[in-house]
Amino acid sequence: xxxxxxxxxxxxxxxxxxxxxxxxxxxxxxxxxxxxxxxxxxxxxxxxxxxxxxxxxxxxxxxxxxxxxxxxxxxxxxxxxxxxxxxxxxxxxxxxxxxxxxxxxxxxxxxxxxxxxxxxxxxxxxxxxxxxxxxxxxxxxxxxxxxxxxxxxxxxxxxxxxxxxxxxxxxxxxxxxxxxxxxxxxxxxxxxxxxxxxxxxxxxxxxxxxxxxxxxxxxxxxxxxxxxxxxxxxxxxxxxxxxxxxxxxxxxxxxxxxxxxxxxxxxxxxxxxxxxxxxxxxxxxxxxxxxxxxxxxxxxxx
Amino acid sequence: xxxxxxxxxxxxxxxxxxxxxxxxxxxxxxxxxxxxxxxxxxxxxxxxxxxxxxxxxxxxxxxxxxxxxxxxxxxxxxxxxxxxxxxxxxxxxxxxxxxxxxxxxxxxxxxxxxxxxxxxxxxxxxxxxxxxxxxxxxxxxxxxxxxxxxxxxxxxxxxxxxxxxxxxxxxxxxxxxxxxxxxxxxxxxxxxxxxxxxxxxxxxxxxxxxxxxxxxxxxxxxxxxxxxxxxxxxxxxxxxxxxxxxxxxxxxxxxxxxxxxxxxxxxxxxxxxxxxxxxxxxxxxxxxxxxxxxxxxxxxxx
Numbered sequence: 001x002x003x004x005x006x007x008x009x010x011x012x013x014x015x016x017x018x019x020x021x022x023x024x025x026x027x028x029x030x031x032x033x034x035x036x037x038x039x040x041x042x043x044x045x046x047x048x049x050x051x052x053x054x055x056x057x058x059x060x061x062x063x064x065x066x067x068x069x070x071x072x073x074x075x076x077x078x079x080x081x082x083x084x085x086x087x088x089x090x091x092x093x094x095x096x097x098x099x100x101x102x103x104x105x106x107x108x109x110x111x112x113x114x115x116x117x118x119x120x121x122x123x124x125x126x127x128x129x130x131x132x133x134x135x136x137x138x139x140x141x142x143x144x145x146x147x148x149x150x151x152x153x154x155x156x157x158x159x160x161x162x163x164x165x166x167x168x169x170x171x172x173x174x175x176x177x178x179x180x181x182x183x184x185x186x187x188x189x190x191x192x193x194x195x196x197x198x199x200x201x202x203x204x205x206x207x208x209x210x211x212x213x214x215x216x217x218x219x220x221x222x223x224x225x226x227x228x229x230x231x232x233x234x235x236x237x238x239x240x241x242x243x244x245x246x247x248x249x250x251x252x253x254x255x256x257x258x259x260x261x262x263x264x265x266x267x268x269x270x271x272x273x274x275x276x277x278x279x280x281x282x283x284x285x286x287x288x289x290x291x292x293x294x295x296x297x298x299x300x301x302x
Numbered sequence: 303x304x305x306x307x308x309x310x311x312x313x314x315x316x317x318x319x320x321x322x323x324x325x326x327x328x329x330x331x332x333x334x335x336x337x338x339x340x341x342x343x344x345x346x347x348x349x350x351x352x353x354x355x356x357x358x359x360x361x362x363x364x365x366x367x368x369x370x371x372x373x374x375x376x377x378x379x380x381x382x383x384x385x386x387x388x389x390x391x392x393x394x395x396x397x398x399x400x401x402x403x404x405x406x407x408x409x410x411x412x413x414x415x416x417x418x419x420x421x422x423x424x425x426x427x428x429x430x431x432x433x434x435x436x437x438x439x440x441x442x443x444x445x446x447x448x449x450x451x452x453x454x455x456x457x458x459x460x461x462x463x464x465x466x467x468x469x470x471x472x473x474x475x476x477x478x479x480x481x482x483x484x485x486x487x488x489x490x491x492x493x494x495x496x497x498x499x500x501x502x503x504x505x506x507x508x509x510x511x512x513x514x515x516x517x518x519x520x521x522x523x524x525x526x527x528x529x530x531x532x533x534x535x536x537x538x539x540x541x542x543x544x545x546x547x548x549x550x551x552x553x554x555x556x557x558x559x560x561x562x563x564x565x566x567x568x569x570x571x572x573x574x575x576x577x578x579x580x581x582x583x584x585x586x587x588x589x590x591x592x593x594x595x596x597x598x599x600x601x602x603x604x
Contacts, residue, residue, distance in 0.1 A: 018486070088486040184320075184390040186509070187529040207488070208510035211527060218601050220524030225513060227489040259604035299520050300602060302561035 001113045002044030002067045003248045006034045006241065007133045008123025008147075009103060010047040010057075010071065014083040015276065017090065019230045025277035026057050027082060029123035029147065032234030033241030035281040036268045037121070038064040039289060040245030044114055046070040046133065048102045050078040060282065070114055077102045090232050090273075091206040092175075110136045119248040122146035122167065123237060127159035134166060143247055147171045147240045153180050164193060169200040171240050177203050186211065190218075202243075202262070204236055212262055217255055221262045222300050224270035224292065231276045238281065239269040267292040303415045304346030304369045305550045308336045308543065309435045310425025310449075311405060312349040312359075312373065316385040317578065319392065321532045327579035328359050329384065331425035331449065334536030335543030337583040338570045339423070340366040341591060342547030346416055348372040348435065350408045352380040362584065372416055379404045392534050392575075393508045394477075412438045421550040424448035424469065425539060429461035436468060445549055449473045449542045455482050466495060471502040473542050479505050488513065492520075504545075504564070506538055514564055519557055523564045524602050526572035526594065533578040540583065541571040569594040 008030030015022045030047045037043040044067030051073060061068050083097035108129055120141040122130040130146055146167040152160050153176055160180065164170045170193055172180070177189035186203055190213035193201035200214040209223035242265040250257055267289050271280045310332030317324045332349045339345040346369035353375060363370050385399035410431055422443040424432040432448055448469040454462050455478055462482065466472045472495055474482070479491035488505055492515035495503035502516040511525035544567040552559055569591050573582045 090486060184392060185529060185531065187527050191529075205510060208507060209522075209524065211524075218527055219604070220511075220527060220601050221604070222511065222513075222522030222524050222602075225489045225520055225522060227487060227493075229487065256604070263604055297604075299522050300524075302521070302523070302558070302565055302599075 001116060003041045003117065004037050004043045004119040004121060004244055005046060005070070005110070005114050005117040006030050006037060006043050006121040006123055006244075007046040007108055007130070008033055008121075008125050008237070009080050010045070010049045010053065011080045011082050012053070013081070013233065013277065014096075015085070015231055015233050017086040017231050018088055020276060022231070022276040026060070027233060027277060028080065029125060029234075029237045031278065032237035032272065032281065033121055033123045034061065034066050035064060035278055036238040036241030036272070037245035037248075038066050039242065039268065039284065039286055040264075041119070041248040043067070043241070043245065044070055044117070046108050046110060046114065048072040048074060048106045048108075049080075050102050051075045053079045060278070070111060074102050084233065086232065090229050093233065108133050118142045119244055120144045121240060121244045122163065123240065124149045127152050127156050127163045130163050131159065131166070142251070143168050143244065143253065145169045145171060145240060145244050147236065148176065150176050150179060161196065164196045164198050167198060169202065170198045171202050171204060171236070171243075173204045173206065173236060187213075187218075200258070204239060206232070206235075209266060210239075210262060212258065214255070214258070219255075219259050219262065221259070221266055224266055224296060225299070226270055226273060229273045232273045233277070235269040235272045238272040239265045242268040263293060263296055264289065267296060303418060305343045305419070306339050306345045306421040306423060306546050307348060307372070307412070307416050307419040308332050308339060308345050308423040308425055308546075309348040309410055309432070310335055310423075310427050310539070311382050312347070312351045312355065313382045313384050314355070315383070315535065315579065316398075317387070317533055317535050319388040319533050320390055322578060324533070324578040328362070329535060329579060330382065331427060331536075331539040333580065334539035334574065334583065335423055335425045335546075336363065336368050337366060337580055338540040338543030338574070339547035339550075340368050341570065341586065341588055342544065342566075343421070343550040345369070345543070345547065346372055346419070348410050348412060348416065350374040350376060350404045350410075351382075352404050353377045355381045362580070372413060376404050386535065388534065392531050395535065410435050420444045421546055422446045423542060423546045424465065425542065426451045429454050429458050429465045432465050433461065433468070444553070445470050445546065445555065447471045447473065447542060447546050449538065450478060452478050452481060463498065466498045466500050469500060471504065472500045473504050473506060473538070473545075475506045475508065475538060489515075489520075502560070506541060508534070508537075511568060512541070512564060514560065516557065516560070521557075521561050521564065523561075523568055526568055526598060527601070528572055528575060531575045534575045535579070537571040537574045540574040541567045544570040565595060565598055566591065569598060
């Protein structure tokens with residue numbers, strides 16, 4: 001049984017940035033999250049693809065010890081497709097096209113085994129599906145983390161708020177937090193999250209790092225100063241996947257260990273942005289991550 | 303003789319933010335920088351005002367031990383006036399009106415005494431005036447810090463680059479650095495600054511903190527998570543003034559002490575944003591600053 005169950009999208013993306021482009025490349029929130037998670041803990045994916053989804057991608061997951069038994073393959077249908085572009089400001093993606101395809105009728109059904117998992121990551125996907133997955137668990141997992149995006153805040157705000165209420169830790173980026181709580185101030189937004197019973201709020205700020213709020217404490221984590229960003233797609237998902245992977249591995253949710261988890265997650269997310277699609281996550285090792293963690297310690301200390 | 307000579311603007315500002323407004327309030331780069339500097343070291347201002355400049359402002363400077371002998375008062379003329387507004391995103395000011403008034407013909411002449419200063423802060427002002435002040439110094443000061451803004455990059459790019467070349471440490475915000483070197487990447491922009499012979503580059507990122515690059519090292523300093531920002535006007539100048547003030551006091555430019563200087567500067571800058579105009583700097587004490595510094599240590603450690 002995988003320690004961490006990850007639900008989210010599996011996609012074939014077309015991405016263009018000022019530094020190149022990728023066509024029909026492996027993407028999706030569950031993809032990045034599970035590959036990142038697999039550096040720390042065994043992951044299992046819950047998702048759906050069409051029969052156009054290349055076998056080699058499934059093989060990649062398996063090679064990382066990721067349980068793919070929860071990936072439904074719908075014959076005669078096409079995999080979710082996202083087309084996006086980043087301008088010089090690599091912080092924001094401009095969506096050019098979204099073909100939901102198999103995602104349109106996706107209705108995740110967790111296996112007996114998956115319903116028993118101790119760690120659950122609700123990757124960026126329709127909040128109703130996130131809630132459905134959560135309700136299928138046999139017992140409350142030790143830790144439930146959810147991620148979301150502006151699209152869901154626009155069209156399903158109430159459901160996003162319900163997710164926030166039901167999970168232990170919610171991840172969102174700064175723009176999303178500002179949008180959801182209608183405030184420019186991130187400290188205020190984080191306090192609103194905590195009022196909704198989410199024990200921990202983590203706000204991701206792209207290249208500027210992230211902040212974590214919990215029980216009156218806050219942690220400000222700088223961003224790793226990357227010189228060669230190629231494609232930030234999936235860095236937020238990689239961040240989330242590493243976070244839950246590290247926490248599953250250490251099983252310690254104290255402030256001190258949570259902070260370490262955030263730094264590890266930032267390191268993995270920064271690696272991800274240095275290549276297109278899963279190019280970097282494919283070959284990334286814990287040795288690489290540990291070495292960047294040490295660098296991180298060096299450049300924030302004073 | 304003041305330890306730190308600060309050249310910059312003295313202004314009467316109209317500022318509006320979502321949290322209130324101030325009319326004809328004390329502002330200008332030299333104002334914020336000298337008040338912030340005075341927490342750490344004796345400062346002397348080089349600037350110009352009209353005879354509409356309230357005496358109480360000069361008294362405020364004097365009460366902080368600031369040498370005002372370098373402030374020229376032009377009778378029959380009006381003080382520089384800036385009108386700005388901040389929307390919900392408090393990171394960027396929208397300039398509504400700029401009346402240069404006395405600044406139009408400002409031609410700073412340093413006194414014998416000021417020309418001997420060990421520390422020089424070239425606050426945000428026309429880069430030609432910054433260069434003129436630098437050329438008036440009898441000897442090369444121990445440390446020269448310059449600040450700039452997007453306006454000068456737009457209209458006097460070559461002069462800004464000349465300033466960068468001639469000073470030890472250049473301060474700019476992230477948008478300005480991206481604009482000056484035509485790159486979205488701050489690490490690349492910082493490297494360009496260092497190529498121009500500026501020994502240290504500090505890029506301010508507003509609420510996201512700042513980064514410092516020097517001799518192959520970088521330091522990432524998180525922003526202090528403020529819940530009640532009222533008016534960010536002058537926070538960048540307060541940052542610069544505190545920075546040179548702390549460095550003048552400690553006279554130690556090693557990486558370790560530079561990092562401390564940046565954290566002190568961030569603390570003072572964050573206080574400044576909690577009130578309109580100089581409201582906060584007026585009453586701020588070193589005890590307040592030390593206490594925020596300790597908080598800062600707590601929330602970035604991992």
